[in-house]
Amino acid sequence: MSAVERRLRAALAARASAVTAHDLQPALPPTAMGRRRPVPSAWRIPGWRRLLAAGAALAVAAGAVAISSDESGPRRTPEAPAATVPAPSDRPTTVPVPAPSPTLTPTAPGPEPTPSGSQVSAPKGTPPETASGEVPAPATPGAASRPAGSPGATSEPVGAPVPTPPGSFG
Amino acid sequence: MILALPLPRPLLRWLRVTVSGSSAPVREPGTPDRPPAINELYHARRLHLVRLAVLMVDDLGTAEDIVQDVFAALYRRHGADLRSVADPDAYLTCGVMNAARSALRRRRTARAYVPPPPGAAPAAEDQMLKGEGDREVLAALERLTVRQRQVMVLRYWSDLSEQEIADVLHVSRGTVKSTAHRALALLRGLLGDRP
Numbered sequence: 123m124s125a126v127e128r129r130l131r132a133a134l135a136a137r138a139s140a141v142t143a144h145d146l147q148p149a150l151p152p153t154a155m156g157r158r159r160p161v162p163s164a165w166r167i168p169g170w171r172r173l174l175a176a177g178a179a180l181a182v183a184a185g186a187v188a189i190s191s192d193e194s195g196p197r198r199t200p201e202a203p204a205a206t207v208p209a210p211s212d213r214p215t216t217v218p219v220p221a222p223s224p225t226l227t228p229t230a231p232g233p234e235p236t237p238s239g240s241q242v243s244a245p246k247g248t249p250p251e252t253a254s255g256e257v258p259a260p261a262t263p264g265a266a267s268r269p270a271g272s273p274g275a276t277s278e279p280v281g282a283p284v285p286t287p288p289g290s291f292g
Numbered sequence: 293m294i295l296a297l298p299l300p301r302p303l304l305r306w307l308r309v310t311v312s313g314s315s316a317p318v319r320e321p322g323t324p325d326r327p328p329a330i331n332e333l334y335h336a337r338r339l340h341l342v343r344l345a346v347l348m349v350d351d352l353g354t355a356e357d358i359v360q361d362v363f364a365a366l367y368r369r370h371g372a373d374l375r376s377v378a379d380p381d382a383y384l385t386c387g388v389m390n391a392a393r394s395a396l397r398r399r400r401t402a403r404a405y406v407p408p409p410p411g412a413a414p415a416a417e418d419q420m421l422k423g424e425g426d427r428e429v430l431a432a433l434e435r436l437t438v439r440q441r442q443v444m445v446l447r448y449w450s451d452l453s454e455q456e457i458a459d460v461l462h463v464s465r466g467t468v469k470s471t472a473h474r475a476l477a478l479l480r481g482l483l484g485d486r487p
Contacts, residue, residue: 126480127448133429134449138343146342147356151331152367 329374330367337381338363341388347445348392349399350434358395362387385450386460393438432482440475443468 123131338359345355362384370376377383433441439461446457454472458465 124476124480126476126483129425129429129483130433130444130479131448133426133433134347134445136426137347137430138449141339141343141346141352141355143339145352146339149335149338150360151334152360152363153331153372 330363330372333374333380333384334363337384341384344385344445344450345388345392347449348389348441349395350430354395355392358388358391362391382456382460385446386462389442389446389460393442396438428483429479432479435482436475436478440471440478443471444475444479447472 341359341362342352342355345358346352349355349358365387366374366377366380366383374380433444436444442461443457446452446460447454452460454465454468457468461468
């Protein structure tokens with residue numbers, strides 16, 4: 123036995139002898155700590171049956187999850203948007219060109235002013251009569267929707283800038 | 293309103309033990325006054341096992357917890373009579389070694405995050421050591437790996453043979469031999485191999 127082994131043996135013995143029975147806590151035998159009783163043999167389930175039962179439980183759980191997801195599926199789909207919301211179109215949106223506002227021409231014969239000062243327009247659907255007797259064409263596309271008999275809708279404003287189409291840019 | 297369900301007798305007994313929180317010691321049918329075998333083993337081997345655990349973990353409280361847990365595991369697994377255990381002493385030694393190894397691993401992980409304060413005062417057990425040489429040897433023993441320390445303690449304090457150490461640690465005899473050789477070489481380097 124070498125010197126290291128002797129020193130090691132002596133040191134271990136000294137360290138172990140430093141622990142005495144008085145240093146230990148009061149003994150508590152293992153039978154006083156309780157014990158989990160073994161399962162009775164009648165209740166024991168073999169390994170393959172345990173695996174089979176676990177597989178069946180997993181299958182039932184998966185089926186339940188699938189059924190619940192099917193029932194709650196249509197509820198999660200969003201509803202169709204309301205009819206008032208405009209659908210996005212593929213065509214590029216064009217900025218509407220403001221149409222020149224029609225000006226009143228004093229040459230056109232108009233109705234007699236009312237005593238209150240307000241003008242009475244012709245009834246809708248009755249074409250206004252011009253000097254040549256023809257029905258005037260609308261000056262702008264936007265004016266076509268207006269009543270044809272609106273006063274001063276037949277002539278363009280003098281000196282007003284001519285609107286250019288959006289395609290002329292660049 | 294009280295519902296009375298017909299339960300099997302083992303379930304009733306288990307419920308009674310669980311609710312009351314106490315279990316009477318299991319005794320042999322023919323020997324009502326004789327204490328269970330595990331209690332005798334506990335009183336006879338507890339101090340030796342605590343000393344073995346102290347040599348591994350260097351802490352009396354941890355060593356006592358280890359021994360208590362090993363006895364509790366033995367009781368839970370094999371009952372009080374220990375008829376199914378071939379060698380209860382070897383079983384307990386193996387359990388103490390495994391638990392000490394786990395405790396050292398947890399401690400090293402904790403020390404990796406929280407280093408010990410410098411200049412800590414030595415424990416009271418250290419003051420009782422005989423000489424400075426013993427403290428030096430024990431400090432060198434702490435620098436070994438857990439497996440090397442197990443082999444050193446089992447060989448030079450428990451006086452186990454290489455085969456018995458191999459059985460306790462669940463390794464081969466050659467592993468025990470090589471581990472002991474490397475551990476002694478390290479200790480010689482650390483201690484300077486002075487007489």
